[in-house]
Amino acid sequence: MAPMRHERAAKALLLAAIAALLVLGGVPLYRHRHFALPIVSGPGVTRITRLGDFCPSLKGTAGDTTVYILEGREPGGKALLMSGTHANEPAGLLADIIIVENAVVDQGTLYVIPSFNNSAGRNTRPGDGYPLYFDIPTDWGRKRFPMGNRDASPLDQWPDPDVYVHYPDRQLLSYIDARNSNRTWPGRPDGFLMERVTFAAMELMRREQVDVAVDLHGAETMFPVTNCIVAPEKSSKIAILATLTVKAAEGFDSHVEPSPPGFRGLSHREIGDHSGAAPFLLEAPIPFLDQPTGPKSVKLLLDGKDPFLLSLAGKKKLFVPYDASGWPMDKRVGQHLSVMLEILRQYSKKTPGRELIVKGVPRYADVVKNGAGRYLHDPAKADPRSVVTD
Numbered sequence: 594m595a596p597m598r599h600e601r602a603a604k605a606l607l608l609a610a611i612a613a614l615l616v617l618g619g620v621p622l623y624r625h626r627h628f629a630l631p632i633v634s635g636p637g638v639t640r641i642t643r644l645g646d647f648c649p650s651l652k653g654t655a656g657d658t659t660v661y662i663l664e665g666r667e668p669g670g671k672a673l674l675m676s677g678t679h680a681n682e683p684a685g686l687l688a689d690i691i692i693v694e695n696a697v698v699d700q701g702t703l704y705v706i707p708s709f710n711n712s713a714g715r716n717t718r719p720g721d722g723y724p725l726y727f728d729i730p731t732d733w734g735r736k737r738f739p740m741g742n743r744d745a746s747p748l749d750q751w752p753d754p755d756v757y758v759h760y761p762d763r764q765l766l767s768y769i770d771a772r773n774s775n776r777t778w779p780g781r782p783d784g785f786l787m788e789r790v791t792f793a794a795m796e797l798m799r800r801e802q803v804d805v806a807v808d809l810h811g812a813e814t815m816f817p818v819t820n821c822i823v824a825p826e827k828s829s830k831i832a833i834l835a836t837l838t839v840k841a842a843e844g845f846d847s848h849v850e851p852s853p854p855g856f857r858g859l860s861h862r863e864i865g866d867h868s869g870a871a872p873f874l875l876e877a878p879i880p881f882l883d884q885p886t887g888p889k890s891v892k893l894l895l896d897g898k899d900p901f902l903l904s905l906a907g908k909k910k911l912f913v914p915y916d917a918s919g920w921p922m923d924k925r926v927g928q929h930l931s932v933m934l935e936i937l938r939q940y941s942k943k944t945p946g947r948e949l950i951v952k953g954v955p956r957y958a959d960v961v962k963n964g965a966g967r968y969l970h971d972p973a974k975a976d977p978r979s980v981v982t983d
């Protein structure tokens with residue numbers, strides 16, 4: 594009987610080892626999924642609502658998210674600012690949080706959605722060794738942010754289709770794009786979760802008569818559509834003026850890429866086709882997302898320095914200027930803020946009666962000099978009623 598007992602003991606040991614590994618691997622993922630990011634509603638926030646208020650079937654789901662409303666003293670134009678569509682491109686999240694915590698609107702209304710794809714913000718990419726968090730130094734200590742993924746978590750939207758059929762154009766897209774909230778515009782109220790997220794945002798824009806929609810992203814340095822504004826015909830004049838102005842006045846490059854009419858599901862296409870708003874998608878370079886880099890470390894995410902990209906830059910394989918200084922987070926956040934403010938300013942100049950006048954937001958040079966953390970407020974010192982955890 595001895596060999597039998599040995600075998601049972603070995604099986605029990607193996608089972609215990611597997612259970613231990615599952616717990617060890619699962620607990621950090623569980624904590625990341627339930628991480629609460631505190632945001633301090635700044636002096637300009639007049640109302641806070643949820644995206645689900647614009648689509649009842651989104652309420653109570655993992656796709657619902659906070660919408661910060663900043664109403665000016667005077668009426669004017671309206672802009673929707675979104676980040677976290679792709680939650681692994683976090684410069685946009687920082688830029689939008691800086692607006693929520695600091696901006697004061699003199700004229701017009703801002704609607705800010707920092708974590709547009711809330712489910713993707715709670716997802717990760719273990720196979721690529723993504724870090725679960727990154728910390729930004731501030732004047733009061735380090736503020737921790739969760740690092741998300743490009744797509745919604747399969748825990749929230751499952752199963753994936755074999756082929757994703759876009760609604761309403763019936764274009765056939767890759768199965769994985771069913772969980773990519775930048776392929777599910779304009780969405781529908783009875784569709785899958787990501788369709789309900791984009792439908793709710795479309796409803797917000799239609800009901801509130803939003804004029805301008807800005808979607809903040811990051812793109813690989815080896816991808817041609819980077820360091821730019823993607824704009825359809827209706828937005829292109831303002832986009833061109835914004836890129837020319839930031840180049841002349843603030844000294845950084847950005848250019849305009851036309852939104853291709855045949856490629857469906859993207860914010861820069863569908864928002865303009867299905868509402869009165871003029872859409873703009875901003876891409877800032879993010880070396881972390883390039884394929885041929887070293888380890889996907891927090892350091893690479895924050896400083897954008899990579900020896901392999903540096904060598905590829907020498908061979909002219911990158912679509913942005915790249916040297917040993919990398920492409921730091923502060924530069925990306927500053928670019929997003931300046932381009933966004935410039936779009937609002939150009940829109941205001943061209944559209945009397947629908948002005949959007951925003952104060953208190955740092956621009957490119959400020960963020961590069963002081964660091965993005967300078968503009969993040971300490972939730973522990975803020976009025977608890979103004980702190981929102983999402």
Ligand SMILES: [Zn+2]
Nearest residue numbers: 679682810811
């Ligand atoms: Zn993106």
